[in-house]
Amino acid sequence: MRIATPNNGPDSHFEHTGTRRPAAAPRFSLPFAKSVAAGVFLLGLAACQPGDSSSMTDASTDESATDAQSPAAGSDTTGLLATDNAKASYTMGYGVTRQVSGPFGDVIDQAAFIAGVRAQLDGETSMVSEEDAKRALTAMQDAQQAKQALLASSSAKDGAKFLADNAGKEGVVTTASGLQYLVLTQGEGAKPTADQTVKTHYEGTLINGEIFDSSVARGEPATFPLNRVIAGWTEALQLMNVGSKYRLFIPPELAYGNQATGSIPAQSTLIFEVELLEIVTADNS
Numbered sequence: 001m002r003i004a005t006p007n008n009g010p011d012s013h014f015e016h017t018g019t020r021r022p023a024a025a026p027r028f029s030l031p032f033a034k035s036v037a038a039g040v041f042l043l044g045l046a047a048c049q050p051g052d053s054s055s056m057t058d059a060s061t062d063e064s065a066t067d068a069q070s071p072a073a074g075s076d077t078t079g080l081l082a083t084d085n086a087k088a089s090y091t092m093g094y095g096v097t098r099q100v101s102g103p104f105g106d107v108i109d110q111a112a113f114i115a116g117v118r119a120q121l122d123g124e125t126s127m128v129s130e131e132d133a134k135r136a137l138t139a140m141q142d143a144q145q146a147k148q149a150l151l152a153s154s155s156a157k158d159g160a161k162f163l164a165d166n167a168g169k170e171g172v173v174t175t176a177s178g179l180q181y182l183v184l185t186q187g188e189g190a191k192p193t194a195d196q197t198v199k200t201h202y203e204g205t206l207i208n209g210e211i212f213d214s215s216v217a218r219g220e221p222a223t224f225p226l227n228r229v230i231a232g233w234t235e236a237l238q239l240m241n242v243g244s245k246y247r248l249f250i251p252p253e254l255a256y257g258n259q260a261t262g263s264i265p266a267q268s269t270l271i272f273e274v275e276l277l278e279i280v281t282a283d284n285s
Contacts, residue, residue, distance in 0.1 A: 093117070103144055104144060148260055151265045152265060155265045155267040155268045156252065158269075159207060159251065159252060163180060163251055167180060172249070175235065177231070178253065179236060179250060180248070181246045181247065181248050183244070183245075184246060186244055187241040187244035187245075189242025189244075191241055194226050196280075196281060197224065197225045198279055199221050200221060200224075200275060201215050201222070202214070202272050203217070206269075206271070207271060210263070212262065223280055226238070230254060230256070231255075232255055236248045237274070242277070245275040246273075247272070247273050248270075248272040248274060250269065250270045252266075252267045252268055
């Protein structure tokens with residue numbers, strides 16, 4: 001996951017800066033589940049036509065596949081991936097599966113899924129008609145969207161209560177936008193502006209304490225332009241002096257809003273503990 005705003009796709013939100021960027025707040029132009037489901041729908045229809053592999057996606061084009069979900073390099077102990085052709089084939093299979101496992105991983109029938117892959121690769125005619133495929137894929141998508149809508153509603157209510165309670169706690173400051181922050185350490189360095197690039201250490205959690213990303217755990221600070229991150233980060237980092245450490249409480253409208261991403265449900269209030277290490281550049285041009 002990524003903190004950044006996109007261009008707009010799951011991992012196209014940043015110009016590459018050469019270092020790992022915060023993994024928790026991409027905003028997309030379309031709801032993730034809906035856009036991915038559309039891709040799954042096309043993949044399903046393609047499976048009805050033997051020999052058509054044009055819908056396959058290479059996982060290497062998605063940075064988060066490498067960052068968060070790909071096996072560590074050298075993890076093949078079976079000899080299965082001994083050749084470049086084998087590695088490329090594995091990557092294509094991993095990439096296609098990754099597209100469906102995010103929004104549909106909890107409902108996919110693995111045996112049927114694998115059978116469909118094998119039938120396609122063997123050039124067999126699909127056992128599911130195009131009409132039946134449309135109906136089944138639409139039903140799965142609708143069910144998942146309904147589930148996400150319920151989760152988003154719950155997240156919104158829980159987040160609103162959390163922020164209301166949190167606003168009255170000692171030291172917590174609430175800005176006009178609804179951002180809340182608590183100063184843990186006050187630095188004495190310069191404050192960045194929105195057109196600058198900064199280096200930070202951070203840890204992001206949901207209000208239930210679940211960690212969804214941490215540069216601290218990775219042991220690698222994150223460098224990113226302030227005008228390419230979620231609104232809560234852009235605002236908060238400009239309040240911080242270099243050397244400061246703040247705890248941020250970011251309402252959904254300053255984060256992902258009605259957008260589920262990875263393990264973060266739609267309408268989630270996010271908590272980040274952020275240390276501003278350095279202003280890297282005067283601007284990001």
